[in-house]
Amino acid sequence: MPELPDVEIFRRHLAHSSLKTRIDRVAVSEPRVLEGVSARTLASRLRGRRLMTTRRHGKHLLVALDRGGWLTLHFGMTGDLQSFKDMADEPAHDRVRFDFADDHHLAYVNVRLLGRVGLTDDADEFVRKEELGPDALDHGFDLKAFKKALEGRRSAVKAALMDQSVLAGVGNIYADEILFQARLHPKTPVDRLDPKALGRLFRALKRVLETAVNRGAGSERFLERLPSTYLLRRREDGAPCPRCKGRIKAIKVSGRTSYLCPRCQPAKGT
DNA sequence: ACATTGACCTGAGAGC
DNA sequence: TGCTCTCAGGTCAATG
Numbered sequence: 441m442p443e444l445p446d447v448e449i450f451r452r453h454l455a456h457s458s459l460k461t462r463i464d465r466v467a468v469s470e471p472r473v474l475e476g477v478s479a480r481t482l483a484s485r486l487r488g489r490r491l492m493t494t495r496r497h498g499k500h501l502l503v504a505l506d507r508g509g510w511l512t513l514h515f516g517m518t519g520d521l522q523s524f525k526d527m528a529d530e531p532a533h534d535r536v537r538f539d540f541a542d543d544h545h546l547a548y549v550n551v552r553l554l555g556r557v558g559l560t561d562d563a564d565e566f567v568r569k570e571e572l573g574p575d576a577l578d579h580g581f582d583l584k585a586f587k588k589a590l591e592g593r594r595s596a597v598k599a600a601l602m603d604q605s606v607l608a609g610v611g612n613i614y615a616d617e618i619l620f621q622a623r624l625h626p627k628t629p630v631d632r633l634d635p636k637a638l639g640r641l642f643r644a645l646k647r648v649l650e651t652a653v654n655r656g657a658g659s660e661r662f663l664e665r666l667p668s669t670y671l672l673r674r675r676e677d678g679a680p681c682p683r684c685k686g687r688i689k690a691i692k693v694s695g696r697t698s699y700l701c702p703r704c705q706p707a708k709g710t
Numbered sequence: 711a712c713a714t715t716g717a718c719c720t721g722a723g724a725g726c
Numbered sequence: 727t728g729c730t731c732t733c734a735g736g737t738c739a740a741t742g
Binding site: 441442443446499514515516517518519552554555602604611612613614658696697 | 733734735736737
Binding site for chain 2: 472516517518533550551552553554592593594595596599692694695
């Protein structure tokens with residue numbers, strides 16, 4: 441699930457439920473999700489502390505601690521953040537649990553253990569070390585910055601969109617949606633996009649991600665709340681295209697299954 | 711530079 | 727019912 445819109449929803453959830461309340465305990469039931477910190481150290485660094493502010497960069501969620509330092513959360517393919525009151529309601533696959541003084545619990549849930557939880561002293565330094573490009577929804581990330589980020593690249597446009605060092609936040613699902621909305625074939629080489637196509641791509645990028653956040657990415661019935669023109673709702677081989685009479689087709693692009701409408705997103709040349 | 715593949719992990723669903 | 731296979735919204739390293 442967790443691409444930029446999902447992580448933004450997690451961030452808001454954490455900000456509304458878990459800031460400025462004392463952490464009584466941190467329970468790590470699956471140390472393999474920890475990155476660069478032991479369960480013991482994580483627990484002792486957080487116990488008695490409060491979470492103060494949140495920040496998201498791409499698919500990473502960073503949470504500032506009251507006496508310095510940040511908690512870092514990445515969600516892999518199956519991560520989630522859930523809060524609950526009664527321990528009987530603890531979700532399955534709760535890997536790291538934060539117990540707060542107001543008797544609510546926050547669970548870092550992750551079935552496949554591909555995400556990670558860690559600590560860092562400095563958020564900016566963390567972003568640098570992860571080699572993350574600009575956050576896709578940052579206001580400063582405008583068309584000019586987008587063009588600059590793609591400059592000199594010749595890979596398939598979908599690969600570039602998903603490359604977190606080019607821009608941070610887009611994954612397999614939203615890349616497909618963005619390319620569908622921009623009417624571009626995912627294998628189009630970046631250096632063959634003319635200014636018009638680049639403009640369409642940039643606008644689709646912003647619009648799709650914003651729409652997903654606004655409609656509650658990952659929530660119950662999220663797909664139904666998306667515009668009917670979205671590919672996300674019909675992401676299966678052979679499904680009818682939401683826009684023309686064509687059929688959705690599945691292909692592989694840079695190793696990932698990609699869905700597209702060959703009529704709306706024709707491959708030019710090659 | 712870029713694409714491809716396998717590895718890391720677990721679980722759901724398809725097919726037999 | 728139960729087994730085996732494939733695939734999944736993310737990264738990373740090795741290889742061509």
